[in-house]
Amino acid sequence: MAANAGGLITEPAVRVRNLHRSFSRNGGVLNGLDLDIAAGEFVALIGRSGTGKSTLLRALAGLDRDVAGHGRIAVPGSVSVVFQDSRLLPWKRILDNVTFGLRGPGAAERGRQALAEVGLAGRERAWPYQLSGGEQQRASLARSLVREPQLLLADEPFGALDALTRIKMHALLRKLCETHRPAVLLVTHDVDEAIVLADRVILLDGGVVRTDVRVELADRSRSAPAFAELRTFLLDELGVDEESRR
């Protein structure tokens, strides 16, 4: 349970209990994982390669049918997923990609508004191949948010972008989340990205949540001392050696 700004106790948007998943007899990837995410809360999920971050995300997205019966998962009715590649349909124009599957007479207008929100006004009739990688991810975010999901799952959405574009996308995602207020689970390898964006950072290790910290920074700029302190703590938790931090 989480207390909202008014002090009321609210049900979490996501509740995972005792989740297990294995792919071989060599042991589990998820080993009795518990996790709650409050409505509107932004959680970043970090962990060493192969620790099961994508496995958890796929289970929450309903993309892993075999996980059923290996724990309890409760997620909201409307869930959107963003991946590292935009997964736009190459044979559809950008607006048609964004509104794909939406019904009702207002769908095109909602799609246009979503594209404007992500900075793609005027690109409605472009084909996916005509957009840069960053623009394709903007379109992918528009396609998710036009559905007003209660839960947004994002698996390394900015992993393929250059450093400057990533920083711009961080600002955009924060703004979109402040406007639309979905619960978010963001998988990332980038500790700085986690601190810049999230309300909470959780670290997966051994198939369970090993570290769970709230990000309470007045100043999220990377040069702030409290930012550096939290980064050092998380890199220590990840077991990243001194050499690799430079």
Ligand SMILES: Nc1ncnc2c1ncn2[C@@H]1O[C@H](COP(=O)(O)OP(=O)(O)OP(=O)(O)O)[C@@H](O)[C@H]1O
């Ligand atoms: N469908 C599958 N079949 C067999 N093994 C799988 C499958 N999906 C994941 N795994 C294995 O489960 C483990 C966890 O994979 P997962 O992709 O969840 O890790 P991750 O933490 O997201 O890693 P990375 O940070 O490298 O993306 C890996 O050892 C992977 O090989």
